[in-house]
Amino acid sequence: MKKAMNNPWQWQDQLGYAQGVEIAHATHTLYCAGQAAMDAQGQPVETDMNGQIRLSFDNLETVLQNAGYSMTNVVRLNFYTTSIEQFFAAYGQIIHRLSTAGCTPSSTLVEVKALAFPQLMVELEATAVR
Template sequence: MKTNTINPWSWQDNFGYAQAVEVKHNNGTLYCSGQAAIDVEGAPVAGDMKEQIQLAFQNLHKVIEKAGYQTSNTVRVNFYTISIADFFAEYGEVIGWFHAQQCKPASTLVEVKALAYPGLLVEIEATIVG
């Protein structure tokens, strides 16, 4: 698989993502549903924004591994949150995950009125290529 990162500017480098990621010659694409702070029984887990981001990333990682893909091949990550201000206060968790997985995906952040369950603060969806 070959990827080409497209960044016409440099400001996004401070946020650890790319404006676009071109993928050539991949062997598969995994489109992950939004992952949130949900336990193994499917129940929401109470917690602050930092804890919910961490658990959502843990759940995303499990989905990616179960599918047989590598987290380093994550090319797109979208975030949905009920508070952009609270999300950015814990953005170090996002940067940390990007660095740990050695990926620099294209990304979008959207503030929404609510998520699937009351108490959820953030949901993370991703696209991974093989």
Template structure:
């Protein structure tokens, strides 16, 4: 598999994402539903934005690995939050996870009125290649 990062500018480098990611010669593509701070029995975990980003990423990793892919194969992250200000206050959690897995995905961040449960603050969906 070949991955090529496309960045006509440099400002996005501060946020650890790419304007585009081209993938050639991959074996498969995994489209992950949005993962939030949900417990294994399907209940919202609540907690701070930091806690919720961390649990959302742990849940995302569980889905990725269960499907036989690796977190390093993430090429797109769509991020939904009920507060962009709070999200950026906790952005280091997400940035650290991306740096740990050496990924620079294309990404979209949206502030939404609500997520599936009132306790949820963030939801993360991914596209993964392998």
């Protein structure tokens, strides 16, 4: 898989994402459902924003690995949160997780009124290619 970043500016670099990611000749695409702080039985895990982000990424990586992908294959990563303020307070761990994985996806952040369960504060939606 050959990835080409499309960044007409540099300001997004410090936030760990790309304005666009072009994939030449991808052979497979995995569209992941939103992953949140849920346990293996499908129950929400009550924790703070840091804990929810960590578990959401863990769940996303489980889905990716189950299909033969890794975070390196993620080209689009959307974030939905009930609090942008709390989300950005925990953003350092997102930057660390993405940079450790060699992942620079295109991305969108949206604050929403609520997610599927009232305890949830963040949900990750990804597209991966190989």
